[in-house]
Amino acid sequence: MALLQITEPDTAPAPRPRRRAVGIDLGTTNSLVATVRHGIPVVLPDAEGRPLLPSIVHYGAQGVAVGYPAIEALVADPQNTIVSVKRLMGRGLADLADARRFPYRFSDRPGMVQIGTRGGLRTPVEVSAEILRVLRLRAETSLGGALDGAVVTVPAYFDDAQRQATKDAARLAGLGVLRLLNEPTAAAIAYGLDNASEGIYAVYDLGGGTFDLSILKLSRGVFEVLATAGDTALGGDDFDHRIYCWALEQRRIGPVSPADTRLLMLKAREAKENLTAHASTSFGATLSTGEGLDLTLTASQFASITETLVNKTLGPVRKALRDAKLAPADIDGVVMVGGATRMPQIQKAVATFFGMPPLTNLDPDQVVALGAAIQANVLVGNRSEGEDWLLLDVIPLSLGLETMGGLTEKIVPRNSTIPIARAQEFTTFKDGQTAMAIHVVQGEREKVSDCRSLARFELHGIPPMVAGAARIRVQFQVDADGLLSVSAREQTTGIEAAITVKPSYGLSDSDIARMLEESNAHAAADMEIRALTEARVEAELLIAATQRALAADADLLDDRERAVIDSALCELRRLITTADRRAIAASAGALNRATEDFAARRMDRSVARALTGRNVDTLAHD
Amino acid sequence: MRLRRKLQRLIDFSQDYFALFGLPPRYRLDPQALEQAYRALQREIHPDRYAAGDEAQRRMALQSSARVNEAYRALKDPVERAQYLLSLRGIDALSETNTALPPAFLERELERREAAADAHARRDMTRLDELLREVRADAAALQSALGDHLEEQTWDAARDAVRELRFLAKVGDDIEAALAEVEG
Numbered sequence: 001m002a003l004l005q006i007t008e009p010d011t012a013p014a015p016r017p018r019r020r021a022v023g024i025d026l027g028t029t030n031s032l033v034a035t036v037r038h039g040i041p042v043v044l045p046d047a048e049g050r051p052l053l054p055s056i057v058h059y060g061a062q063g064v065a066v067g068y069p070a071i072e073a074l075v076a077d078p079q080n081t082i083v084s085v086k087r088l089m090g091r092g093l094a095d096l097a098d099a100r101r102f103p104y105r106f107s108d109r110p111g112m113v114q115i116g117t118r119g120g121l122r123t124p125v126e127v128s129a130e131i132l133r134v135l136r137l138r139a140e141t142s143l144g145g146a147l148d149g150a151v152v153t154v155p156a157y158f159d160d161a162q163r164q165a166t167k168d169a170a171r172l173a174g175l176g177v178l179r180l181l182n183e184p185t186a187a188a189i190a191y192g193l194d195n196a197s198e199g200i201y202a203v204y205d206l207g208g209g210t211f212d213l214s215i216l217k218l219s220r221g222v223f224e225v226l227a228t229a230g231d232t233a234l235g236g237d238d239f240d241h242r243i244y245c246w247a248l249e250q251r252r253i254g255p256v257s258p259a260d261t262r263l264l265m266l267k268a269r270e271a272k273e274n275l276t277a278h279a280s281t282s283f284g285a286t287l288s289t290g291e292g293l294d295l296t297l298t299a300s301q302f303a304s305i306t307e308t309l310v311n312k313t314l315g316p317v318r319k320a321l322r323d324a325k326l327a328p329a330d331i332d333g334v335v336m337v338g339g340a341t342r343m344p345q346i347q348k349a350v351a352t353f354f355g356m357p358p359l360t361n362l363d364p365d366q367v368v369a370l371g372a373a374i375q376a377n378v379l380v381g382n383r384s385e386g387e388d389w390l391l392l393d394v395i396p397l398s399l400g401l402e403t404m405g406g407l408t409e410k411i412v413p414r415n416s417t418i419p420i421a422r423a424q425e426f427t428t429f430k431d432g433q434t435a436m437a438i439h440v441v442q443g444e445r446e447k448v449s450d451c452r453s454l455a456r457f458e459l460h461g462i463p464p465m466v467a468g469a470a471r472i473r474v475q476f477q478v479d480a481d482g483l484l485s486v487s488a489r490e491q492t493t494g495i496e497a498a499i500t501v502k503p504s505y506g507l508s509d510s511d512i513a514r515m516l517e518e519s520n521a522h523a524a525a526d527m528e529i530r531a532l533t534e535a536r537v538e539a540e541l542l543i544a545a546t547q548r549a550l551a552a553d554a555d556l557l558d559d560r561e562r563a564v565i566d567s568a569l570c571e572l573r574r575l576i577t578t579a580d581r582r583a584i585a586a587s588a589g590a591l592n593r594a595t596e597d598f599a600a601r602r603m604d605r606s607v608a609r610a611l612t613g614r615n616v617d618t619l620a621h622d
Numbered sequence: 623m624r625l626r627r628k629l630q631r632l633i634d635f636s637q638d639y640f641a642l643f644g645l646p647p648r649y650r651l652d653p654q655a656l657e658q659a660y661r662a663l664q665r666e667i668h669p670d671r672y673a674a675g676d677e678a679q680r681r682m683a684l685q686s687s688a689r690v691n692e693a694y695r696a697l698k699d700p701v702e703r704a705q706y707l708l709s710l711r712g713i714d715a716l717s718e719t720n721t722a723l724p725p726a727f728l729e730r731e732l733e734r735r736e737a738a739a740d741a742h743a744r745r746d747m748t749r750l751d752e753l754l755r756e757v758r759a760d761a762a763a764l765q766s767a768l769g770d771h772l773e774e775q776t777w778d779a780a781r782d783a784v785r786e787l788r789f790l791a792k793v794g795d796d797i798e799a800a801l802a803e804v805e806g
Contacts, residue, residue, distance in 0.1 A: 379673035
């Protein structure tokens with residue numbers, strides 16, 4: 001046998017090069033990047049050996065600073081130092097119940113709020129991209145080259161707009177996104193594969209600004225999410241804020257300046273962290289007004305002022321259990337994720353609710369990034385023996401359409417396993433109705449106004465019929481990233497309209513292209529844009545040449561041949577305005593092929609003309 | 623190309639859901655066999671398996687995986703499964719032209735809904751829990767009867783049982799929503 005396996009050295013198939021894949025946890029407070037090395041997931045530290053990157057971006061006079069270098073600007077320059085930007089992703093100003101808590105100069109824009117900084121107006125997507133770019137460079141330095149792909153994590157309870165914004169930020173940072181992965185699911189992968197666990201697990205994930213609770217069934221290498229619930233505006237930040245409010249109340253201090261707010265919030269976080277291991281902590285600060293605070297906060301006081309927040313997390317816990325049709329006793333283990341789960345009152349509440357101590361053997365700050373790295377490694381094609389596992393995740397919120405009277409018709413119920421495609425038929429309600437407005441919403445409430453509006457589009461060209469005769473089939477498709485696309489089709493005529501749900505909350509492809517163009521420092525992006533520009537220029541030259549040829553020698557074509565060329569020409573004209581370089585190139589190729597015979601005939605004609613005495617040179621320039 | 627052929631072989635979109643999972647088209651099926659067949663299929667066709675593949679492969683994996691998820695959802699839940707079995711016989715259990723329910727059943731359920739509304743108004747979670755348990759017990763009994771109807775091929779009785787179960791599910795959902803609202 002062994003002899004048969006011997007091959008000539010230079011004919012042996014080269015071992016497939018290992019691809020560079022990373023998992024990124026884009027957190028409210030801290031972000032991390034991890035990879036799988038020698039089969040083991042590891043967090044990649046910065047040059048100073050620090051694993052975390054504080055999710056802080058400072059737009060300074062000298063340029064943009066991200067992470068630790070931005071910390072000192074927190075108090076000194078609060079309006080230009082963006083923290084907790086994750087809470088703003090995919091959100092309009094009206095969505096931000098706590099907008100006043102941020103010291104920023106918000107600008108309300110359709111779709112997503114923008115922040116006025118020294119560097120100009122910035123979207124949360126751009127701010128997040130700054131953080132992701134630093135992590136990408138860290139990974140490229142550490143892995144020795146460009147990345148083949150990344151898995152970026154999102155809170156499980158993120159809606160379509162928040163997911164799309166995250167994916168846009170990653171693209172803007174020059175990352176190839178293999179998958180958006182739900183944070184609790186990522187944690188379950190890290191835990192499950194580490195401990196070879198089987199059974200039903202609850203993942204309690206309290207991050208800096210978001211809360212998720214997912215229930216997963218782990219068996220024989222399949223991670224099946226049974227239900228997920230959460231709150232995308234509840235996290236460790238809110239506990240800091242309670243301490244901040246408590247401190248102001250103690251000294252009966254009114255509203256304070258943005259810089260003082262930042263200072264007190266930092267002190268509040270310190271106090272919170274101290275109370276993880278101590279029964280009491282001091283809370284001291286000197287405000288810019290000269291006023292001094294010197295307070296003591298005990299663990300029991302802290303527990304009492306945050307009791308409502310702790311209880312607020314138990315609502316989604318109960319909801320997820322109900323959706324999974326399970327009782328707390330059915331849960332085999334509870335995994336704690338997120339730095340905020342270090343708080344003793346959280347650990348106690350979770351232990352009481354489930355009747356067992358939660359699992360904390362993996363670092364709650366790192367476990368999400370580690371799980372994402374494992375998933376990225378598999379998706380990029382580095383799967384090795386024994387890594388034959390599969391992940392089945394769900395969509396957190398129901399998707400539906402607006403129907404008569406402003407009511408929601410659910411098409412895809414929450415907690416449906418993704419990917420999923422569901423269709424439903426609708427009809428016209430007026431005689432002779434030729435168009436139908438389609439309004440896509442996400443949420444659990446009956447009234448459309450209580451749900452999140454994702455997109456609106458119209459289906460035109462329905463042939464006039466009596467009311468109720470048209471059959472319009474609306475199809476929802478949710479991919480493995482949890483992102484939605486919707487198409488509508490009139491069944492009797494085949495008239496179609498489709499949309500990838502982005503417009504109301506998110507950036508269009510042209511926005512992304514423009515932003516990429518603006519960030520000239522990024523070579524890979526520049527190359528892509530140059531290639532696109534080149535493809536467009538070539539396509540324009542080809543269109544112009546074809547038009548000139550048609551103007552001169554259209555008589556060489558019969559009607560059918562002419563129609564083929566016109567159609568190819570029209571298609572290329574349509575695509576040239578898109579950012580899809582490959583489609584433009586393919587379409588240009590198609591036009592070239594469509595005009596091959598025509599070109600040959602023109603060549604013949606010009607030869608014939610030359611033979612009858614005309615100057616060839618004048619023809620070459622036509 | 624090889625991968626694409628594999629997908630095509632596995633997911634024949636003209637197959638009914640039972641055939642897709644290689645199971646007999648019966649109401650009383652082995653839930654473990656269904657789950658195993660489902661997982662085995664997803665292992666082959668899930669988009670994660672083709673994340674590094676070309677556009678066409680990824681699209682086909684997405685569509686196939688969505689089809690398998692839809693089939694699993696239709697067969698996993700007993701009421702959905704019964705409805706699907708009836709639809710294979712050309713019977714639309716939820717057709718809008720014939721939605722009559724027996725008066726005795728309706729009367730009992732309307733009383734139950736009133737009791738739930740009262741408990742909701744009093745914010746009485748214990749009573750709501752109790753009502754939810756009752757609804758679920760009634761549904762379980764009705765499901766067992768539904769299984770008999772389908773085995774005996776008494777289609778009309780099966781169709782009526784599906785309708786009643788649908789109604790019970792709605793009552794149960796409303797009680798759950800009330801519970802969730804009381805919890806805040």
